[in-house]
Amino acid sequence: MMRRAFKNIPAVVYVALVYLFIFMPVAVLVLFSFQDSLLPIPPFQGPSLRWYQAVFSDFRIMGALGNSLMVAVVSSALSCLLGFLAAYGLARYTIRGSGVVQWLMVAPLSVSYLIIGMGLLITFKTMGIPKSLIAVIIGHVVINLPLAFAIIYSQMGEHQANLERAARDLGAAEWQVLVLITLPLLWPALLASFFLSFTLSWDEFIIALLVSRFDVTLPVEIWSLLRSGLNPKTNAVGSLVFIVSIILVFVTEFLVFGRRKSQ
């Protein structure tokens, strides 16, 4: 046993270094958000909540936070709705070329946000859609729809089709099949794709920067704060964004993997 434990030491050290590398920047960010001086650099003084107070009393940041929440909720809901409809159609009906349709649905996942953002910028310009939060919502639907579709589609297998068939056999009309069988069974997948979309929309920066102007989302606001130099206030906002993301990731994990374990 002892020998085995010693053998494992290099592995443990290696893993520790990897995690240190990954989490160090975040840890530093969070730590210096509690800094009690004007610069977020060592030595650490504090802890103090003064910068959080500053953040919560800054109406620009609070406005951006509200915008971010609104954009995340609306774009995630739209992504889930459209993703569900596409998945239902492709899973339940045999359509000529459905493989191509499916591929085209998921393909945007492989395109960088910068390219999508530029494409949207040009498209919106030609169509006369002004830079606005609505444009950001559309942009976020573009990036999140493939994900929502993929997650929901993967849960609509043969087994679920059989359950829907059984419901029809017992006299259920199409809307009853949808409401009483399909949706309740897809609930975890729908929630998972909603929260995942929410997380991605919540800290998405490039598209939001490119297609918004006066009303901006929180990541864009943080970026403009950063342009005026380092400041523990930006650390505080960043920590807030990070905490919300972490909570969402845990909720998603719990909904998807927690349920799978219990089944």
Add this chain to the structure above:
Amino acid sequence: MKPMVEIKGVSKRYGKTTALSEINLTIDEGQFFALVGPSGSGKTTLLHILGGFVEPSSGQVRIAGQDVSYLPPARRPTTSMFQDYALFPHMSVGSNVGFGLLMRKVPKPERVDRVAKALDMVGLSDMSTRRVHQLSGGQQQRVALARALVVAPKVLLLDEPLGALDLNLRRQMQQELLHIQKKVGTTFVHVTHDQEEAMSIADVIAVMNNGHLEDIGPPARVYMKPKTLFSATFMGESNMFEGTVAGRSGETIEVETAFGRLQVSGAAEPGARVNLSIRPEQIIAAGGDTRGPVPLGVLQVAEVSFFGTHHRCLGRHVNSNHPMIIRLPQHQAAKPGDKLNMSVQQEDIVLLMQ
């Protein structure tokens, strides 16, 4: 008896492949009807056409006198018991059973009452509040049966429902299905690839192959007097051999075979090549020079295996070298190398249609 299901000239084509060709079939009210055949024979497609999950390419389906050929499943007087049971995992056992009644807008007090009776019928009266995944495979099976029967369908369609169970449980469920069917009197249409299962539970069985009906009739008739080569092979082991018709007198023909000249009931023109079949257990075999009604010559035993109810002997006919299978009674053990005199009752030699 009234016909409950009438299938008239039903065909189903998928592109260029034909899944069913010109099926004509009548199932009487209250009958336990089994569709049996190998996979790909079209039995499941036919069941799906009855249930409304597949539309026929041509032909007509009538259930209880009503043309249902193009009605959706929800509007047919049929319910199904599926192979994977298809119980709703997010509902309790009671809600599963009550689902069909809810869809038919049966008022709650009556619904509760009927669900209780249905669960009682399948022996699960105290399971109503359980979750589906808390039940064993056999219990899920019963819930599926109760759910399908509680709405009092005219016809219950069973899509290989016993396929996933182990042998003992399967035999037990067969018995139970038979018992429940006799009790409720509903017409059952049961699809299976297990010919023993079909024979043991059905009043009438239909043997299907390559999208058409090979044979249809009561199990004993289909087994002992199969109509076609396929049905003779599919319904159990058989000794098949060819012969030439030598003569004909009324209902009987004389056939020249490797086993000598045999009298067989049936009709065929003299000179024609015909296929004959004899079931292994119908051959009487003994040492010495015992002579039965129709002597078949001598069998040289090559392999013997014991099956509990009988000894199965593989061997060859001494004169013609034709391979044969026979079944000997438990107490009549044989060993490789033995020579046995074979004979058979005349009516057990079956003339198969070409």
